[in-house]
Amino acid sequence: MQITPSILNADFANLAEEISRLNDSADWLHLDVMDGHFVPNLSFGPHMVSSINAITDMPLDVHLMIETPEKWALDYVKSGAKSVTFHIEACAEPIKLARELREAGVRVGISIKPATDFDVVKDMLIHFDTLLIMTVEPGFGGQSFMDAMLPKIAEARSYIDSYNLNTWIQADGGINLETISRAAMAGADVFVAGSVVYSSKDPEDTVRKLRKLAESANQK
Numbered sequence: 001m002q003i004t005p006s007i008l009n010a011d012f013a014n015l016a017e018e019i020s021r022l023n024d025s026a027d028w029l030h031l032d033v034m035d036g037h038f039v040p041n042l043s044f045g046p047h048m049v050s051s052i053n054a055i056t057d058m059p060l061d062v063h064l065m066i067e068t069p070e071k072w073a074l075d076y077v078k079s080g081a082k083s084v085t086f087h088i089e090a091c092a093e094p095i096k097l098a099r100e101l102r103e104a105g106v107r108v109g110i111s112i113k114p115a116t117d118f119d120v121v122k123d124m125l126i127h128f129d130t131l132l133i134m135t136v137e138p139g140f141g142g143q144s145f146m147d148a149m150l151p152k153i154a155e156a157r158s159y160i161d162s163y164n165l166n167t168w169i170q171a172d173g174g175i176n177l178e179t180i181s182r183a184a185m186a187g188a189d190v191f192v193a194g195s196v197v198y199s200s201k202d203p204e205d206t207v208r209k210l211r212k213l214a215e216s217a218n219q220k
């Protein structure tokens with residue numbers, strides 16, 4: 001059970017301090033890259049990822065919400081990402097890009113939006129280390145968790161287990177101290193948590209609480 005806090009709702013003018021509030025508690029740091037086309041929001045690009053890489057020991061988990069990720073994904077490897085996830089809806093040759101990213105030495109994730117069925121990606125999962133299931137419409141932090149995505153998580157979990165794949169299932173969007181147990185029970189094992197962490201007075205404590213809740217839900 002891993003927690004990957006998203007900085008999307010952090011104070012960007014004090015980012016170094018905001019990130020240092022998480023030292024040692026989080027497994028990864030989730031960086032949401034948005035291009036204003038694939039999603040109706042803009043965030044940051046590879047230069048910001050390099051700057052963040054220089055100030056933290058946490059491995060960087062980059063989530064590309066951009067069109068034509070094949071043009072840009074390797075730039076994020078150069079910027080220091082340890083995992084790069086892109087969207088199936090945005091990429092014409094996902095397996096080719098997955099191979100290039102693996103050859104570059106990073107973990108590779110494929111992401112599906114709420115309207116995209118698990119069936120669309122299941123045959124290519126062998127090429128990916130992570131399946132990111134969006135549990136909100138991508139674009140903004142602070143939205144409500146979509147319970148309607150729980151059956152999709154469960155379907156992915158049973159497929160991954162039945163084929164003995166090592167693919168991690170990452171749930172992204174609306175994860176908080178109430179929803180994480182449901183996502184874990186359905187079969188997710190990596191959890192993105194943005195606003196719940198950054199609105200907390202003690203982000204490290206919140207990360208630890210989230211992990212504990214996920215662990216105990218998983219044992220049920």
Ligand code: DX5
Nearest residue numbers: 138139141142173174194195
């Ligand atoms: C949404 C992003 C998420 C988001 C999570 O498009 O991919 O990573 O920042 O934030 P919360 O936890 O606030 O939903």
Ligand code: ZN
Nearest residue numbers: 032063172192
């Ligand atoms: Zn994300």
